[in-house]
Amino acid sequence: MGETGGPATIKAFEERLLEVSEDLPKRLRQCADYVAANKDRIAVSTVAEMAEGAGVQPSAFMRFCQILGFSGFSEMQRLFRDSYVGGWPDYSTRLHHLREKAEGSPSALLAEFVEAGRASLENLLKTIEPQTIEQAVQALAGAHMIHIIGLRRSFPVASYMAYAFEKMDVPAMLHSAVGRLDNRNAIRSGDVLLAITFSPYSSETIELVESVRERGIPVVALTDTIVSPLRKFDAIALSVSEVDFGAFRSLSATLCLAIALSVAVGTRRSG
Amino acid sequence: MGETGGPATIKAFEERLLEVSEDLPKRLRQCADYVAANKDRIAVSTVAEMAEGAGVQPSAFMRFCQILGFSGFSEMQRLFRDSYVGGWPDYSTRLHHLREKAEGSPSALLAEFVEAGRASLENLLKTIEPQTIEQAVQALAGAHMIHIIGLRRSFPVASYMAYAFEKMDVPAMLHSAVGRLDNRNAIRSGDVLLAITFSPYSSETIELVESVRERGIPVVALTDTIVSPLRKFDAIALSVSEVDFGAFRSLSATLCLAIALSVAVGTRRSG
DNA sequence: TCAATAATAGACTATAAATTCCATTTTTTC
DNA sequence: GAAAAAATGGAATTTATAGTCTATTATTGA
Numbered sequence: 001m002g003e004t005g006g007p008a009t010i011k012a013f014e015e016r017l018l019e020v021s022e023d024l025p026k027r028l029r030q031c032a033d034y035v036a037a038n039k040d041r042i043a044v045s046t047v048a049e050m051a052e053g054a055g056v057q058p059s060a061f062m063r064f065c066q067i068l069g070f071s072g073f074s075e076m077q078r079l080f081r082d083s084y085v086g087g088w089p090d091y092s093t094r095l096h097h098l099r100e101k102a103e104g105s106p107s108a109l110l111a112e113f114v115e116a117g118r119a120s121l122e123n124l125l126k127t128i129e130p131q132t133i134e135q136a137v138q139a140l141a142g143a144h145m146i147h148i149i150g151l152r153r154s155f156p157v158a159s160y161m162a163y164a165f166e167k168m169d170v171p172a173m174l175h176s177a178v179g180r181l182d183n184r185n186a187i188r189s190g191d192v193l194l195a196i197t198f199s200p201y202s203s204e205t206i207e208l209v210e211s212v213r214e215r216g217i218p219v220v221a222l223t224d225t226i227v228s229p230l231r232k233f234d235a236i237a238l239s240v241s242e243v244d245f246g247a248f249r250s251l252s253a254t255l256c257l258a259i260a261l262s263v264a265v266g267t268r269r270s271g
Numbered sequence: 272m273g274e275t276g277g278p279a280t281i282k283a284f285e286e287r288l289l290e291v292s293e294d295l296p297k298r299l300r301q302c303a304d305y306v307a308a309n310k311d312r313i314a315v316s317t318v319a320e321m322a323e324g325a326g327v328q329p330s331a332f333m334r335f336c337q338i339l340g341f342s343g344f345s346e347m348q349r350l351f352r353d354s355y356v357g358g359w360p361d362y363s364t365r366l367h368h369l370r371e372k373a374e375g376s377p378s379a380l381l382a383e384f385v386e387a388g389r390a391s392l393e394n395l396l397k398t399i400e401p402q403t404i405e406q407a408v409q410a411l412a413g414a415h416m417i418h419i420i421g422l423r424r425s426f427p428v429a430s431y432m433a434y435a436f437e438k439m440d441v442p443a444m445l446h447s448a449v450g451r452l453d454n455r456n457a458i459r460s461g462d463v464l465l466a467i468t469f470s471p472y473s474s475e476t477i478e479l480v481e482s483v484r485e486r487g488i489p490v491v492a493l494t495d496t497i498v499s500p501l502r503k504f505d506a507i508a509l510s511v512s513e514v515d516f517g518a519f520r521s522l523s524a525t526l527c528l529a530i531a532l533s534v535a536v537g538t539r540r541s542g
Numbered sequence: 543t544c545a546a547t548a549a550t551a552g553a554c555t556a557t558a559a560a561t562t563c564c565a566t567t568t569t570t571t572c
Numbered sequence: 573g574a575a576a577a578a579a580t581g582g583a584a585t586t587t588a589t590a591g592t593c594t595a596t597t598a599t600t601g602a
Contacts, residue, residue: 014497021498025569025579033470036496037512043315044352046559057581062561072561074588081315091393098396104538106408107401110531114392117527121385121392130378137377153434156427156526163424164519178449248435250530252388252523255427259521260384264377296549296599317589328551333591343591345558 150196168266421467
């Protein structure tokens, strides 16, 4: 195994990866993406594992290693094994460390939000009732068109769901109130409204829900707490309580629920 | 490969090591001493290497592993490898399988996303470098105006940051490409561009970054992995790797970083 | 010192992993 | 739209590595 001209340092490796990954055929690009996102795995995985992770055949992964300039996987792995600095402290130690260190520093802040996010996620699983999601999925999957509304702090959630539905060929429309245009007449019988709102609840959203319910159109709501004003309108309500830190919340749990709901609806429709 | 009763955690391993190493014959004691001092090497070494390090024969090292309660070296190594890649057991493939089977009630799907979100958050803490966030905060806090761009899947993140900045009275402008309006001339000297993009990278974002960098305006980037095209443009890049489900990710980690960054900038400015 | 016991080294075998090769499919080019 | 080139998947092959077995050496106690 003589020296082949592969990258000799992690830095050189990264540069080479960047340089090479410009135009790469499909499978090899998958390798590049997976490797970029999981560099740390190289040292402790087999080709087969890496290949599976990247969603390709082991032979494809081998070719990828060679394109990078190595003689094969083993040589590439050696680079990572040699520069491996293991013994990272575990999550809770790191968290503690970050929190203590320079209170108010950006990374201490990050640690707080990460912790809040984790707590929220845990809580989400505990509080969500399977049958309620099931109802929501059923309603949304049967809709001609899904109308999504969510303003201010809920707008990110609304826009992400709109994106997800679009990707899965589910007919959906985002009511974004751009230019104060009101599209409520686009909501027709057979459609469903998906309303997302958190305290303080936007009046626009509440109003839309109210007017739509009067016309007998089903509403699925993503909201917080059980006292949400949306409860009055007999909607299928999924409530998420997000742990907040300061005035802001990380939205981790909300988005998790949102994306799970979207994917469930998407697969239900095509299935 | 049946379950052998070896230590199941690093902690248990350490206890067992301590307990055992009281009275051990010469060679086995060498093993114990070497392992105690080089626990991190176990994950990336072969028996032969470990044995050489300890100054014993491979077979002696094997016996040592068995005394610790493992079936052999491989089993002991697995403990260290698994704990290194930390609760991130091949989510991409797990979720992939889940989708293929289209099996999975909505709540099972939710559980998967929650689990993926949790792992992503842990990983975020592990990979983010405090000094890079610090740089980003500094750049953003010193800007006259923060211009935010993030399209498609990144749009939720962009819009949430715009919302957060607004709430904290930080001058910020969201470039949303509504109506294909191009606002690039609004970006002036003294401003900073905050670009958010994830694979597949929107060409609009890349182009904007490129044109802005040519004018010498600083760019802070929120992106995934090191192969992101934004790397080329010498931006302050914060990379988050998030587990995805086909085209979707729960964005938990990304939003956590985004909100932490926003709040840090907000307090830095008013402080 | 001698027997009995335990420990060790080194060779041997089984196994798992890396790597290569080629038929098949996909993409490009004319 | 056909021919050429490139990319891919999967099986076959080779190599490296873990794990086992046994003869030899050290250690202990009488």
